[in-house]
Amino acid sequence: MALPGLDVTDSIDSSTILTRELKPNQEFRFEVAPNTSITIRLTAGTAGTAELFGTELSKGLPYTFTCCKSAIYTWTGCSLSIEGSPSVEYIAEETPMTTYLNLHIALEKLRVAASDCPPTTEGAQGPRILLIGPPDVGKTTVAKILTGYSIRQGRKPMVINLDTGGEGVLSVPGTITAASFGSVMDVEDGFGNSPMSAPSAIPVKLPLVYYYGLETPEGGVRRYKRLISRMAVAVNSRLEEDIESKNTGLIIDTPSFDNQTNGDLISYIVAEFSITTIAILGSERLYNTMLKSFSASTNINVIKLPTSGGCVDRDVPYKKSLRDATVKKYFFGDDKCTLSPYTVSIELDSPGFSLWETVDSSSDKKNISFLPIGEDESSLQTGEDDVVRKLAPGDVDSRFENLVVAVLQVDAKDAGAKEVAESAVLGFLFVQEIDEKERRMKVLSPVPGRVPSKALLVGKWPDGMFLT
Numbered sequence: 001m002a003l004p005g006l007d008v009t010d011s012i013d014s015s016t017i018l019t020r021e022l023k024p025n026q027e028f029r030f031e032v033a034p035n036t037s038i039t040i041r042l043t044a045g046t047a048g049t050a051e052l053f054g055t056e057l058s059k060g061l062p063y064t065f066t067c068c069k070s071a072i073y074t075w076t077g078c079s080l081s082i083e084g085s086p087s088v089e090y091i092a093e094e095t096p097m098t099t100y101l102n103l104h105i106a107l108e109k110l111r112v113a114a115s116d117c118p119p120t121t122e123g124a125q126g127p128r129i130l131l132i133g134p135p136d137v138g139k140t141t142v143a144k145i146l147t148g149y150s151i152r153q154g155r156k157p158m159v160i161n162l163d164t165g166g167e168g169v170l171s172v173p174g175t176i177t178a179a180s181f182g183s184v185m186d187v188e189d190g191f192g193n194s195p196m197s198a199p200s201a202i203p204v205k206l207p208l209v210y211y212y213g214l215e216t217p218e219g220g221v222r223r224y225k226r227l228i229s230r231m232a233v234a235v236n237s238r239l240e241e242d243i244e245s246k247n248t249g250l251i252i253d254t255p256s257f258d259n260q261t262n263g264d265l266i267s268y269i270v271a272e273f274s275i276t277t278i279a280i281l282g283s284e285r286l287y288n289t290m291l292k293s294f295s296a297s298t299n300i301n302v303i304k305l306p307t308s309g310g311c312v313d314r315d316v317p318y319k320k321s322l323r324d325a326t327v328k329k330y331f332f333g334d335d336k337c338t339l340s341p342y343t344v345s346i347e348l349d350s351p352g353f354s355l356w357e358t359v360d361s362s363s364d365k366k367n368i369s370f371l372p373i374g375e376d377e378s379s380l381q382t383g384e385d386d387v388v389r390k391l392a393p394g395d396v397d398s399r400f401e402n403l404v405v406a407v408l409q410v411d412a413k414d415a416g417a418k419e420v421a422e423s424a425v426l427g428f429l430f431v432q433e434i435d436e437k438e439r440r441m442k443v444l445s446p447v448p449g450r451v452p453s454k455a456l457l458v459g460k461w462p463d464g465m466f467l468t
């Protein structure tokens, strides 16, 4: 019988062991299908180092990968042994790693200059880089590489993820997060785990999390912008207390911005986070648009970065399986650390129950063309109820099954739409079943006991899934 959470992957086919010799500046690229896994070792007793998206591999240690498309790069040449069968594997000679390293060195110079300034002055603020571009051009990968390099240099970057449609960074999909990275990243897990999900061999990072609950910013631009503003305020005040992070600066990953329609949003992010460098990947057009838009700003550099030939388009089912795996891991852990979530029952009619839903206003977009000339989309949204809506107990029905629910920091009884729309997240629940007859909601919770009397927020993203 398959126990929930324990059927994570098939066992590794240890009969297949490949050895790959890499010359300096070569990259071993591999893809592992969902439900299979491979183990890679940097061969012990041989010379050479290797890194996975900026994080160095230890010699002889087994690293297990499942459901991923990734690459191991070497500056020196190295030998890798691979146990199992990757669905794709090859050695690439052309990579943009030297450009990425040069970018890191340029940022590091600015960090050194920032460290030389008195802590309370503006000069003490390190570089703040924003990575933008179309889908699957390597924005997240470059964010990982820059983060990995700056950690190896003894720095403490603040990493911000604004991409709600992806797999999530230190949290579930559908969230925006900020975390200070002061310790090594996880080779297998990229940005690693937060203590909200599972204990980990790698030191945990404590992220600030906001649940947006929609796939793209377009669904709720107004709330998305407000969350960005809240996060910018929180990040800035954190940096004032942590001079190491302040000197290191920000690395910001974004959703896919591939044309001029996102110009307003990009400008908003640039202004809120006081961005100093905008790096564009994979779109000459977006690069030129940004050059024009920020030509008057002397303190903002606009640069173009090459996309790695290893970046692969990930189809919709693959992305869905990555999202599902992240949520599953939040509740059940992984094969290194299995967790046992608890099933908790919530009374829908209890006074402490307050469930809100995020509103997707993208359906209003089709009406924009009927607006009077001079009025834009914002005039369609008039009150707080346009971004989040409180559900009456009678409205809670089976359409909310198999969705993620955020437990917010704001108390259920004090929660108004404004507080709910802007509140940070304590943790997540997963709705298993809604019994409309018995007026109960059965949820999966990472901790035992009663669900705290906090406002709960359910979104449309991540989309429904079966956690078995």
Ligand SMILES: Nc1ncnc2c1ncn2[C@@H]1O[C@H](COP(=O)(O)OP(=O)(O)OP(=O)(O)O)[C@@H](O)[C@H]1O
Residues within 6 Å of the ligand: 027, 029, 030, 068, 069, 070, 071, 133, 134, 135, 136, 137, 138, 139, 140, 141, 142, 163, 166, 254, 255, 256, 308, 309, 310, 311, 312, 314
């Ligand atoms: N050099 C490489 N070799 C192999 N795979 C790579 C390489 N660089 C990136 N990838 C893979 O390509 C995929 C897309 O990269 P990434 O997630 O960084 O793009 P993105 O622009 O952030 O995507 P999105 O728009 O979905 O956020 C990922 O699975 C990543 O691991």
